[in-house]
Amino acid sequence: MKKYLNISKKVRVGLAVLVGILVLFLIFRPKPRMNDSLDEVEVTDSVEVKEIVCKYGIPVDHYDISYGIVQPNQNLSYILGDHGLSSADIHELNEKAKGVFDVRKIRSGQAYAVFTVPDSTRRVRFFVYEETPKTYVVFDLRGERRVYRGENPVEWKQKEIKGKVESSLWMAMQKLDTSPQLALVLSNIYGWSIDFFSLQKEDEFRVIYEQECVEGKELDNFHILAASFRYSDSIYYAIPFVQDGEELYYGATGNSLEGAFLKAPLDFYRITSRFSNSRFHPVLRRYRAHHGVDYAAPTGTPVYAIGNGKVIAKGFQANGGGNFLKIRHNSVYVTTYMHLSRFAKGIKVGSEVKQKEVIGYVGSTGLSTGPHLDFRVFENGKPINPLLIKSQPKKPISPDNMSQFVVLRDSLINRLSAIN
Template identity: 40%
Template sequence: MSIQQKINTKRVCLFVVAVVLVVAAAYSSLTPSQTEQIAQSGSENATPVATSTVSPEVLVASATQEAQAISEPALPPQPVVEVFNGKIEKGATASTLLNKWLTKAEVYQLAAATDKAFRLTKIRRGRPYRVVTTDGEFTRFEYEIDNDQYLSVAKTDEGFVAECKDIKYDIITERVNGIIASSLYEAMTASGEKPALAVRIGDIFGWEIDFIRDIRKNDSFTAVVEKRYRDGKFQGYGKILAARFVNQGNKYEGYYLKDKDGFTQYYTADGKNLRRAFLKAPLKFTRISSKFTNRRLHPILKTYRPHHGVDYAAPRGTPVYAIGNGKIVKVSRSRGAGKYVKIRHSNGYESAYLHLSRFARGLKVGKKVKQGQLIAYVGSTGYSTGPHLDFRMKRNGKYINPTRATNPRAPKATKEQLTILKEKVELLRLDNDTAQAPEQVVGKGA
């Protein structure tokens, strides 16, 4: 017999003994005449005898409760979970945030565990964070990296475990309309929306419409957009599923899809990509200090030689962006070019960025980059007389002048995408405003 079975058997025996003793005590408190009447009351019509003593039934019930209390141990108290919310302040570090709950050694272990997911040295002022404790002991740390992801670091028996997770939002899809009186921003505000939505619409149609010079009174826009909420509070816009802009009588439409590489694209109803393959320039520059030419006096070598690029004068540290979607094929340094990056694009195009001061974090060969993604910063490394970007392009292995290169549209929709596109087109065909019930989704969605 197991130990637990022996314990249960002992508890049952104690219960039986307790009941017997209670019954005996009850009968012993009765007078002889009362005892005789109880013994003779075998029939249903027997008349009970009144007594001022406690009845045996009550005593038996009391003993039963006591026995049950002995056999059923009290449940342990529920753990107390507390959540401490805050925002990153100027000069805050992992140590200043967590020293209330963790030792210096534990903070170091926690920070080391986050290196692959998200380094805590990159936390930014103003971003939300929270600390979760159980019975006063540290359980979890969370930091919102951006509006789509947060870092979660949990304390386990094996140590600290870190991972990046998608932020959950309640999504409501709505149709937004407006008519231009003076500008898209003004019309967006008049419709009750945030100016950020005007920027997003401007990005969609930026290759088709000059929103500074081309806008006219009575132009109009319509957008089917996801609005994101957390705890009932508006948290910004998600995907713009479809948009229309009527400019000077010309109608432009764009529908949201992702290409084979997972990048967001907007297409016309017949599958034409609204985006051009390349940006007009990879940075915000002060001036062009040297043009593309086959014969230029080199400022350092003092010899005439080809300059198969365009030099953009800009302050040291100016961000440099990828001109188009592609894959990194070179992140290196040479004596002449200094620090440089090369990107291979579709249709035989290649772009190069020379004389950089430093590369963007995480940049490496084989990584895919999207148009407008930060890749490096302007510098003056290599053969250079001052801060600038030497930007070069090739097509099918031959240098071309970036300022004169044709800028084709990005790849059109595939046959599979065209099937999905037909459903998207219907979003702008509805005459009445529609709104879905709130739907729980994770991050950006597909």
């Protein structure tokens, strides 16, 4: 019993000591400052994190950069030599560039940048040539030297416009502070529905589109998300829809806006010469461009208009196409038919012709060695290969896709109507 009392006494003494220590701690503990927050942690040893800014994928803080424009008659050797590179260095870069970039294609008017070491040596470490607003070529002069391509980050900005035609769609775009190239995109989409050469004053258009941008600079690349055009008291819609893996533009009823051409302007033929930028001319005996297709056929073979259109030129070229016709099919396509033996009865400038209507007959007039048709196609004023134009009409929206198309169509038409 006495032993038990001694143990209890020791426990009570120990507890009293612990309580005393706790009281002393509470009394003399450091008091928090008024600005201290219980949620903040004070960092006593930290490294400041600095954002690395790059241009062409190169850290700009590490170098001095000078920008320039390639001048007429300047080449890579001239520019690099002007920045202190030796002939041996330039030759090595030319070798490294093989298979990556043809240094002979550096063009005047293009921008470039030179990255140099920021010390007394001013040694060049990178030369960057801007091939396009989106792509560039880097000549890396460090170590083993290398040449590689890069691309600037691209973003697409969505925009909406509404305007009226006063003189032309081109001028209307300029008045809206929009690139006139957008007018060309619209004419390609509506080319089979609207004659952009006969627009009337007050014809109205509304467009929702995306425009490609690089580093804040707007490029002339567009994607039309929806459009409407009030022309000749009718409204023509352009609704993009993906069907069978291909995005096309459709009208409100689901028919494709893209028309069709005949595959060839005559029934019986043999192709004797194709589209070429360098063909040996059988009469002139020298090489020159031949931006058409020659169809050999007997004299008198009927020649058809490959699509509906209007005759805009008819004449004779003694040292060229002989008897020829030009037909404008829409605001995009013009076709030319040359070396005709004669024209179809009643054909004259201003004549409206239908697809597969006879407009003339095969002959050998002008510079020709035998009866044939020299057939040419121009797209927006530029010659294209006639064998590559689309000759079949696109299918309308299928019954299986119609409900999905109607939902999209109604949504986009509402958006177009809301444009102020």
